[in-house]
Amino acid sequence: MVATIALRNIGKQYSAEWVLSNITMGVEKGSFQAIIGPPGSGKSTLLNIISTLIQPETGTAYVHGLHLQVRYNQVRSLIGYLGQTEVLDYRMTLIENLQYAGLIYGLDDNFAKSRISELGVRFQIIEQLKKYPDKVSHGTRRIVEFIRTILHNPSVILLDNPTQHMDSFNSEKVWSYLNELRHDKTLIFISKNLERIQSIADRILILNEGQIATEGTLEQMKQTFHLANVTELQLDKIEDNDINELKGLSGIHNIDYNDDTFYLHLKSDENPSKVLSLFDASRVKKFIRRDIKLEDIYAHLIEESIIDD
């Protein structure tokens, strides 16, 4: 494994509070690393540290072997960073915003023009680029920001919720473009779309309260938490007694639930039908057994739901 990004014991403090602590991880060259976690878990802070925008209080970080705090100028030319906050000058058209970024990055004029044109065609916004930011949708502005992030052809791409505000059509275009960059670029991204993460990310980092809850591939996580599949049991309504009954049943690793549905992690040799015997058939609305998804592992670790974008 060739690590493009290596973090060791990274810690970040705001006022007296540690928002990140003891973050140690590596990201393989050409791989896609997703970061997820509840709000305030330190995801954006971690991305900002890798981007060199903020400095950690503890630990060391390297991108392509370059120490972030020492050789930040070289690191900056290697990375493309898209933050959560919109950064567009509303006094210039979208294409001028991109040209401005090209000049800041020191791109050759012809290269910048052809790259803007190529990406504009690719994302089908060539006509929109002539407009001012306030004359186009949120989603189009986000695509322009995405184009700006990759304009200088960086080898490491850092994206904080890249498809926020986009409709599914535009979102799909961005993810499919990123998928084409696989093996060529190293991507670290934050997203709330767990299904998308499951399909595109090579490895997943789950942060909780500034610490690593778990890190690895989905398969590794399943093994770590002995989660092979999940049994979904939907009732008319969950009563306190139902929870106690299930807790008394042997062969269940873990029980998660919401208003009307239990998510049961059974031991692999357990027969799920014994769960059904606890409830009156008229109360059961759905009973299925399915493969574990990232969503289940996330819920298992964080006990908090997040909404797909």
Place this chain on the structure above:
Amino acid sequence: MIDMIKAIWFQESRILSRNFFAEVLGPISLGIIFFFVFSLPFRASLSKIEWDMFALQLIFHTSIFTFIFTTFIRVSSFYWRTQYGDSSFHLLILGGKGTNFNIFLAETLIALFFGSLYASITFFILVQFVSSISSHIHFPSVILFWVLIGFQFSAFGKIVGSVIKDQSGKWSVMFLGIMPVLLLSGIFMQNVPSVPINVEFILPFNLIYGITKGYILGQIEYSVLLYSMVETLFIVWVASSIIALKARK
């Protein structure tokens, strides 16, 4: 550095072309208004020769005021916008491979260009009201002090734009802070050089004193120049290193 200048120039020139009246006429009209406000009380009571002497200095100081106003407002607006407005600080820092000093220098040079341009226009408009201009100008002295004034007020602009989150803060600082200090320094006043020698070393009086002496008497004051250079270096260092663009929490 060159890339940063090209980028900021690209941005500023496009905005200028779209807001021509506000961007260009604002500072020039302000200078002209100040000229008339400060000259009218004296116009009737002075003889033609006295008026020419008085107006000559007032026109020059009005141009300096236009220069200071433009430089300070441009730089403070730039830093306020990048830090608190459109948050483009991270684009500048990441793309500019950017030391804060590169960004500061690029913005300062552009602000100096616009400031000098507007000051020249103001000067050439107002000079029509006198029959002659100074024939003793010490150009190296005037240019050196001019640049020092530009850098100092650019540095103040950066500090104000980076520190004061309220967008209108720069105007308050300009008219409630800088303006009174400039008035006390002798700008818009006559006979600036005839003050006690020890006052020469107090900012921004020394700058006004040095540049006026170069313009009116055609002399260069090396001690004032040296002291002003040290002060400018210190202020620029504070503005470009301690008050640095940084990511917000």
